[in-house]
Amino acid sequence: MKMSALIGERYKEWPSEAQLKSHGLLIRGGYIRQVGAGIYSLLTPAKRVAAKIEKIIRQEMDRIDGQEVLFPVVLPRELWDESGRYESVGKELLRFTDRTGHGMLLGMTHEEAAVHLARTEGKSYLKYPFMIYQIQTKFRDEARPRGGLIRVREFTMKDAYSFHTNWEDLEKYYYRCHEAYERIYKRAGLGHVVSVKSDSGMMGGAIAHEFMFLCDDGEDTIAICPECGYRANMEVATGVLAPVEDLGECREPERVPTPGTKDIESLCDFLGIPQNRLVKAVVFTREDTGKAVVVFVRGDLEVNEAKVRRLLGTNIAQRVDEDGSDHIAYGYIGPQGLDEGIEVWFDNSLKGMYNVVCGGNEVDVHVKNCDLRVYPDERFADLCKVTEEMVCPQCGKAHITLKNGIEVGNIFQLGDKYTKSMGMTYADKDGQLKTPIMGCYGIGVGRLLASVIEDGADDYGPVWPISIAPWQVHINAIKRADESVKEQADALYDQLCSAGFEVLYDDRDLSAGVQFADADLLGVPIRVVVSPRNLKQGVVELKTRDKSIAETVPVAEAASRVKEIAAMLQKRLDDQL
Structure with missing residues (x-):
């Protein structure tokens, strides 16, 4: 490829709208252009990188016996009615009607389509186990797309679905896929990836893991134990919390006026007590019934919505309505005196607590010396976010460390959530009809591309691993109007292309500064500089984008040395497998 035609x-x-490094560099380098909120066109460099990522993914999926298929982007609502998700999934699912008025949707995930295909092809136990996968466009109507390709509305994703006759078989395959994912990230040159336990969310299922790329700008939070290696997404992470000491003798409850103290900080200042002696209330609305649920947690902790959602078995939305129509005194909510129709839960941090301060369910009133031991144990559950003050639940030795990360893949043990609801069966060896169980495995191609930039870029541009770089070699012809430069650069371009290299040739008559700045933004691993000064000495310059190599070699040896460097760069990646 010649730069004059690119x-x-x-x-x-730096683009004003870009907050993440990858977003800014993808725009500056001519990789992506925004079409709408969370919707991008990929230009040639990005498309070439994405194609190489997809090739690696295909190879690893084929390696674990996957069979590539292709599902439709547009699906009839009936499939999602069968699973129950047409109504249960929120506004992320884009629903519409076709010209006949028939309900349709854009696939944001393809469990239903996978079951629709598999239930006609997997009717006998002799077909099991099997896995089908696709690399396909999806659309998820994100409320707040951000970060360029990190969080988008339209995206390319590899999603795979395995089908099994028993849990033991699913378990084995699940961890085969786990290992395949680890190979994918290493082959793509993405470091600092860990797998963590995660919430299955709307996907359902009992066990799920996310693959998290650890970085300071990540929007997800991961709890990690430095002692034993415990890792979990904040949505499911747990920890051991030290109990509050010196509660004293149990005293009689006392209602006290607390004007203007709707938040924890002002109430602590007013009463002169620490936050861990307060009871905080958060109100949610159940999606299935529309009724209110109040969750109480210790004042120095936060309620974890994902844990509440799993406990209730329905989607929830935090309620902040303060118009008085629901008879809840927001900012002054306590467990005593709430309407009987309101569902109440307590976080485990409050178990055994007494002499604490609760809301009085009346504006500007709180109750001192509340005794929470009077509430039944079955109303207590793990409902708070883990903090760094908590000790690891696995080893009990070290405090939890919280790190930021970007999710670059996920895997789920779905069980029979979709096969059962959609009536998928197979005949076992005795002729009995059984329901198969499923696993699900996803990787976002664009997000992985952007994460590699987050992991390896410098101030000047991406530093692409040779396995996914848009081109392997970048030739800079400095002062190409010089006949000797043109002749040698053209010859080297032809020689390297004939040797099987993907070469980007800067054949423009521009200054060295402009050429090198563009080369940095394109991030090609090996750079060959042909200039009049070098040619006077019979050499060309060879540099790697990661700055590990900078040397001059005789012109006649340039192609062979490029081959050696390319092999060395690839070996660095292979050695990590």
Whole structure:
């Protein structure tokens, strides 16, 4: 490819809308252009990187006996009615009607389509186990798309679905896929990836893991134990909390006026007590019934919505309505005196607590010396977010460490959530009809691409691993108007292309500074500089984008040395497998 023909402008200025490094560099380098909120066109460099990521994914899925298929992007609502998700999934699912008025949707995930295909093809136990996968466009109507390709509405994703006759078989395959994912990230050159226990969310199922790329700008939080290696997404992480000491003798409850103290900080200042002696209330609305649920947690902790959702078995929304129509005194909510129709839960942090301060269910009133031991044990559950003050629940030795990360893949043991609801069966060896169980495995191609930039870029542009770089070699012809430069650069371009290398040739008559700045933004691993000064000495310059190599070699040896460097860069990746 010659730079004079390459579509895509490169910019010096940092785009104002870009907060993440990958977002800014993808725009500056001519990789992506925004079409709408969370919707992007990929230009040639990005498309080439994505294609190489997809190739690695295909190879690893084929390696674990996957069979590639292709599901439709547009699906009839009946499939999602069968699973129950057409109504249960929120606004992320884009629903519409076709010209006949028939309900349709854009696939944001394809469990239903996978079962629809598999239930006609997997009718006998002799077909099991099997896995089908696709690399396909999806649409998820994110409320707040951000970060360029990190969180988008339209995206390309590899999703795979395995089908099994028993849990033991699913378990074995689940961890085969886990290992395949680890190979994918290493082959793509993405470091700092860990797998963590996660919430299955709307996908359902009992066991789920996310693959998290650890980085400071990640929007997810992971709890990690530095002692034993315990790792979990914040949505499911647990920890051991030290009990509050010196509660004293149990005293009689006392209602006290607390004007203008709707938040924890002002109430602590007013009463002169620490936050761990307060009871905080958070109100949710159940999606299935529309009724209110109040969750109480210790004042120095936060309620974990994902844990509440799993406990209730329905989607929830935090309620902040303060117009008085629901008879809840927001900011002054306590467990005593709430309407009987309100569902009440307590976090385990409050178990055994007494002499604590609760809301009085009346504006500007709180109750001192509440005794929470009077509430039954079955109303207590793990409903709070883990903190770094908590001790690891697995080893009990070290305090939890919280780190930020970006999710770059997920896997789920779905069980029979979809096969049962959609009536998928197979005949076992005795002719009895049984319901198969499923696993589900996803990787976002664009997000992985952007994460590699987050992991390896410098101030000047991406530093692409050679396995997924848009081109392997970048030739800079400095002062190409010089006949000797043109002749040698053209010859080297032809020689390297004939040797099987993907070469980007900057054949423009531009200054060295402009060429090198563009080369940094394109991030090609090996750079060959042909200039009049070097040619006077009979050499060309060879540099790697990661700055590990900078040397001059005789012109006649340039191609063979490029081959050696490329092999060395690839070996670095292979050695991690």
